[in-house]
Amino acid sequence: MIRAKMHRYACVVLASLLVVSLLGLSACASRSHTRASDNPYDWSHLTSSNGRYQYRVNGQNLGVLGIDVSDHNGTIDWKSVAVDGIDFAVVRVGYRGYTAGGISLDDRFEANLSGARAAGLKVGVYFFSQATTTQEAKEEADFVTKQLNGASLDYPVVFDEEPVESAGGRANNLTREQQTAIAKAFLERIEKAGYQGMVYCNQNDSSRLDFDELSAWPVWYAEYGTSQPSQAFDYTIWQFTSTGSVKGVTGNVDIDLDLTAAR
DSSP: OOOOOOOOOOOOOOGGGHHHHHHHHHHHSOOOTTOGGGOOOOGGGEEEETTEEEEEETTEEOOEEEEEEOGGGOSOOHHHHHHTTOOEEEEEEEEEOSSSOOEEEOTTHHHHHHHHHHTTOEEEEEEEEOOOSHHHHHHHHHHHHHHHTTOOOSSOEEEEEOOOSSTTOTTTTOOHHHHHHHHHHHHHHHHHTTOOEEEEEETTTGGGSOTTTTTTSOEEEEOOSOSSOSOOSOOSEEEEEEEEOOTTSOSOEEEEEEOGGGO
């Protein structure tokens, strides 16, 4: 969900430098809200094998593989996951319904969090939001911190709000300004509770967020079916498939590449 928006800037034009000023006006006419100039990666270091990626520099792999899961993935054998080269897991803690808007706990949250940690994986959590106001976003953040109950995390608490396929999705038609304010309210609340926040976005829905307004938090970006991310901006984790295969998980699973060490 990567969104780019162009801003118009006021340029001071000097009559004596008309040609130069016209070029300057073109240059200052817009600015990407995806902070494209902040892209820290050289994708020539990205390699793939058997559907998994590495980011290798001078023979050293700086990319860390992880998965993100919810109760949709069923019962997971976390020891087998760890043996299969997975180093971290981001577990869904809960979600808000996209019609009535009630908040629910993920049925496998506690089992997944404890199981992943017991198997030696580093852990983080995410919440699937359908908030339509900043107050609802704060309510969601409070729900997350209550469920965590002071538990320590290795990875952030991730805010994930996406449109749903149903035309009746309560958050489908939020403006960019509304969506950004909602994400910011959640992340600020999480931060006050002592946790690191992170915002999730995918390629299609990126325009729903203003990254300049959210620049205090890292980004988790999803784009599938490509040899490298097509969007050049500053993000920390790349979710590169939703149809991955990992031992211990029945069926397809999301696989992620943490690029923190490559920054």
